Amino acid sequence: MQRDSTTGAAIAFEGVGKSFTSKGRTVTALEGVDLAVAPGAITGIIGRSGAGKSTLLRMVNGLERPSAGRVTVGGRDVGTARGATLREIRRDVGMIFQHFNLLSSRTVLGNVALPLEIAGVPAAETARRAKDLVERVGLETLADRYPAELSGGQKQRVGIARALATGPKVLLSDEATSALDPETTQTVLRLLADINRDLGLTILMITHEMAVLRDIASHVAVIEGGRIVEEGATYDIFTRPAHPTTRSFLAGVTGVTLPQFIAARMQLDPPAGPSREVIRITFLGANATDPLLAEMSAALGLEVNILAGAIEEIGAQPFGNLLISVAAERGPEARHYLDTRGQRTEVLGYVG
Structure with a gap:
């Protein structure tokens, strides 16, 4: 993937701020966020509800635009992109969601094929690519099932396959495992790690659970009150947390309790x-x-x-x-x- 020419990052947040105004009241969701996401890495952003992590993630594909600063993907400014340029950026950015967002009227294969159909890919090519992706996520025997017939983990696998349909270079994960049980969470995380390794995708994931990042993330950023309060290599953050927010997240993951x-x-x-x-x-x-x-x-x-x-x-x-x-x-x-x-x-x- 092309890198930002100044930071060398696949995704770069530079002095990013975001404010919302409602009923005459202005709320600051993000303020002065600087973060570089390395190409091919799995980077996790962790924060409590309302910390600003979802707003930050949605800026990567242009669903939100910064009020200050800039967000670049592969060196392209997402905030100023319009029309064909924005569509091109979005084709390079896949997204998986907490609640799957599958169409109940479509089969597994049909849900995976949808982005390709919207992009105008010929029917034969759409069918081939959708079939390959369903096999990649291990659901080939369920290709003709509907979402109502699937478990939560299977639905998330469909969501991952769909996010890969347009051949993105970046994959965004929006609390993708928070609705799953621990065993299923580990299965989905292993799948994401395999995809990262096999396809060289840059993965940016947000979560409120430190354990989700422990095994697969190479880099962690902690967000609190709309600011990045700590960031670094995952091992360094887990073993030498400097900020109280980070230590509170880690208490149940790496802490040992006295009898x-x-x-x-x-x-x-x-x-x-x-x-x-x-x-x-x-x-x-x-x-x-x-x-x-x-x-x-x-x-x-x-x-x-x-x-x-x-x-x-x-x-x-x-x-x-x-x-x-x-x-x-x-x-x-x-x-x-x-x-x-x-x-x-x-x-x-x-x-x-």
Whole structure:
């Protein structure tokens, strides 16, 4: 796909603002948004309802136009495009929706063929391409079924196939998995990852669920109150969140909870008498799977109590959280040992 000549991005938001006026009242939906979406990448924009993410997404295909700044797709300014230029941009931008938006009167094959028919593609070519796309999303045995006969995941697969019909270079995903159960969500996400890999499509997806982005997004931007408050590589955002909004989104995804019987006894300051320091260790990078606790215990002669923990992959890189306790007077020594080996530590409190 052609890149923006100044940013090198497939999609670029440059100082984008958007305001709506209703009944004499002006509401600012977006303000000063700068974001570059790399060609061939899967980029996720996460935010709460009303944060502005849907408005931002709709600017990519011209359904909304910026009040300030500009949005470019392949170097073409979407906000100023009209007529044939806008239609050309829209052919390069496919979109999948949260609620599928399928025509109930058309079969799976008929829904996929619709964009081609509208574009005036000859009937024989339309039939061939629609059939190929239905097979790509694994629905060839259901090609003659109607939407009412399909599950939610199957409907979303039809929506994905339809979005690919015109051969787009960019695919937009508008909360495409939020109406699906967790297992079906993973199936749809794997399909999107396969499409990204096989076709080299640039995918821009919006969601309010961090777990949706964990496995397939290469880049994440966090939007709050119409502004991008944090962005970066997915692994960096998940393992080193800087903004409170990001940390709140991640709390249920990468957080490890203390057992209640320990949490109930925790104090911010060391109590009188013998006590133990409770430490959160964030394991990062190449050392994340090393036996660091065993090595530390042996090197320092330190008794370590493991309270809770989990390790997972983010973008094929290991990441883990572990909660431990050590004798309070040995806490600084333990943290220094781990810090010098590239792990992040945080004192959560003390228990007597």
